[in-house]
Amino acid sequence: MDRREFLRLSALATASAAIARRVAAQEGPGKRLPQAPKPPEIPGVTWNKAPCRFCGTGCHVQVGVKDERVVAVAGDAQAEVNKGLLCVKGYHVGGILYGEDRLTQPMVRKNGELEPISWEGAIDLIATNIMKAPERFAFYGSGQWTIPEGFAAQKLMKGGLSNNHIDPNARLCMASAVTGFLSTYGVDEPASCFDDLEACDVTILWGNNPAEMHPVLFSRLMDRRSLGNPVRLIDLTTRFTRSSEMADEVMIFTPQSDLAIANCIAQQLVAKDAYDKEFVRKHCNFRGDTSPPTLWGKEISFEDYKKSLQDYTPEKVAPISGLSVGQLTLLGDVFADKTLRIVSLWCMGMNQHTQGTAINNLVHAVHLLSGHWGKPGDGPQSLTGQPAACGTVREVGTLAHALPGGRVVMNAGHRVECEKLWNLPAGRISKTPGHHTVKMFEKFCTPTDKGGDIGMIWVQVTNPGQTLPNLHKLFLAKKNLEDKFLVVSEVYPTKTTELADLVLPAALWVEKNGIFGNSERRTQQWFKMVEPPGQARDDCWQTIAVAHRLLELGHPGMKDKDGHFIFRTLDEAGREVPIWKWEHYYSVNVDRRLYEEYRPFTHKKHKNVAPYDQLVTHRGLRWPVVETKTGEWRETRWRFVEGADPFVEKGKGIQFYHSRTKDDKALIWFRPYVPPPESPDDEFTHWLCTGRVLEHWHSGTLTRRVTQLRRAAPAAYAELNPEDAAAMGVSNGDLVVLETRRGRIEIPAWVDGRARPPRGTVFVPFFDERVPINELTLDAHDPYSKQPDYKKCAVKIRKKGHA
Amino acid sequence: MSPEKPTAEEPTAEEPTAEASAEPVPEEDVTRGEGAQIAAVVALTLALIGFATGLAQPKLAAPRLRAVPSAVVTEVPQAPTYGQLPEASLGPNAEWRSHLQDLARTPGDLLAPREVPSEAAKLRALEVRAKRRAYSGAPPTIPHQVSARSAASCLSCHETGLRIGDRVASPMPHRLLVNCLQCHGAPPPRALAAAKGGVKPSHFRGQAEPLRGKRASLGAPPVIPHATHMRERCVSCHGPGASSPALQSSHPWRVNCRQCHAASAAGFAK
């Protein structure tokens, strides 16, 4: 035992003793949470509920408002997601509203400088530009769009302009999870829920670091240990993270070999005859790749499946994965043990992957094959990074190929249904999918005469200038293209506004009404609590105002079948309210109006979201939400499971009622291990992995302004392995130069920092606008989901000033 | 001062203030709140300056706890190489030096005589609190360097609380939670201490720390003026040996605080 190991063990021993004392002091292990808090009587402070602005966990906060400003935040003890706890971002979420440089005035670029313009002028400028060439216009949004915002943008584009060039940043974030669910279950979105975290015996992290990225969920899991209800944590990772600190097993694998590891688990289950025959017989079909491979593949027999797996024995996978035969066998044994309840968690590690769909398929496959599916605490759970990645992107379908409620533009029946629900003339919706994110920006950055068929992009609630991969190619190239027009609705100056031709100040979080949808199908509503600063206005209003201006300019798509404006809104007396005029926007609840228009769309795929008025009185409700005979609204914790999901027929137990094979069965996929598009070589010697940190949320435009968060994580860094650092003569804080085939940056080194990469690996977070690491990343993407891989490419690294 | 003295010292009995009088004067609270807010802003600015100069050290936040100059350490210690790192003495409190004979543990003595803190001392104590919190009720930021990654190392001092020499580690006021850094922001890591610039800061003005809770009548126990969610262990701030003596209870031997001190009423949204 070396000294470090000794220290680790003695620290653990101290902690266990401390934990034991505390548990003894508590009133038995069953008593988990304190009573709902008694809040203080603080003069002038009123409290209201809202979901946190940041991650897909979807914690609820109580927001304290005094004199028209947010002055305090508290964890909402009535919220099931977070039970009163938050993370450091959530506790400081109020600070994001009051950055010194909030954008408060629409601005247009003239001779290279941004100059003030009136709102009327700005709206007119957008509309006239769209009118010039509606088919060259694209809308780029995000999983931070509220549901009504996304729905309005979706309707403007697909239902109004007959243009499908609308895509969200979620394409860069969870598109592969979508294709994974679709090709496995025939319908998107997680079937399980966060309640599983309390019910499981084992949690497996697949390239996931929830201690930093989904901290409240991680606490739900880890707090069990101190409450006398332990859980075993197995961490499959490419670097030793804060989550690894808490893990019972840390398995550091070679990037991309997750595919081989998952297949190896399946191989062992089959070879040892330890798979769940009953479950597989009743609920599963087998699926394999066609050549060339497609999203839907082809049916294969169990024998074919077994044969495909034969190259994935622990002995064969060990050298590919870097794991030992013992570790691989342990994983196989865990899944083979029917007495255990196993939750798999994943997020960007599996999704930002050139084989993202495949690895999603394979993790579902090991759960289905082993029968670890559909019991509380037993099943795969995909996590999302944005507050409405599920609610707005996946459910409203703000993707280039999608329509609301799980429909797609390629399907004639789906188009007809949407035209009907929207009361549009037949044929209004175009059947050709629009450009996905990478292609949209590639076309935008390509000169018009060279095939760049996107001339104008309107960006709302996201910062592609920092978050797109391979930024030189996909964003910065816009600089030299005079005829391309970039509109950005934002709250702060960002890398994206730097190249914008028109900047629109937007309202943020509780400065507007909103609805989010978190990673466990939970739809969450909040009300506006404070006024936005200066002339900042809701994104949704901006969209509707442009639509109305288009109507005035004579665009025929802005009218429905009966000649009414597509966003026509009536008050209680049945009179039309001119919501396109800002002074009238809050005379009615536009959120409620749009959401209720959207709600019937969700019924087709049994994603029935709760009525708006129910959301008002709940801390979110998990769909499908159906009305019971007694008039109550009941949510669903486990989808496709009898007793939990109201749409499962009696006696079925588990019913995948959107099955691709139309027999209520899910698909167990075999997808082979495919090497990554770029691996370290003699010149570019290291793996480069990018990601987030606890304190900052995505590109940091909000959290970097908050003192407490900035103090804790003041700058981006290159996280180095100590031996690599020593070999280069690099110490903490030294500048190093990172270079890939696409770009080059200088960045301070952090050796043995908050996480420890193995030799030959560098990690860089992407939150820091001064260190645009995405100028280095790869734009190679998954063939089906079109999601790029930000987690692995080859980089060379040297100390600054050394050749 | 005799041990009995504290009993006679229900803090406000000797120092009638607006809150202590029979009439509640809410306006007074508001004004005071603003005073403390200004103080908080000043404090925040100071903290920012401190941050900018790389001086987010404990002494900034807790003036009473200045480092003890050591007579023993004379030469500047050599920076260790990476090879030496595992063996090097680089704890979170490495910048604090003392020597063993000075480090007599001074456990909080329940019956120790206690001076009545002045109003000014109490306000100063609240100022110190405000420096480390975005608003009243925010999880405090960590004043010292953190090199540890597991809760065990935080708990070794903050589980029951610890006073060594003039250093106080407050016991955590909430139930056991094991991912400490999830909520408590650490100072900038040394490797990144040189980082400057970037985006502009936020002008968020947090709710000020409340002053003393109201009393129903002269001599009645004051209500708790702040939320108790995540602050269920009153001794963390009000117990003997708490980091700010001015906030200590005058009667620390009584352990069932909420028997007499009621929570204040108005509420979070339903």
Ligand code: SF4
């Ligand atoms: S950032 Fe995520 S985990 Fe943290 S408080 Fe917000 S929703 Fe919860």
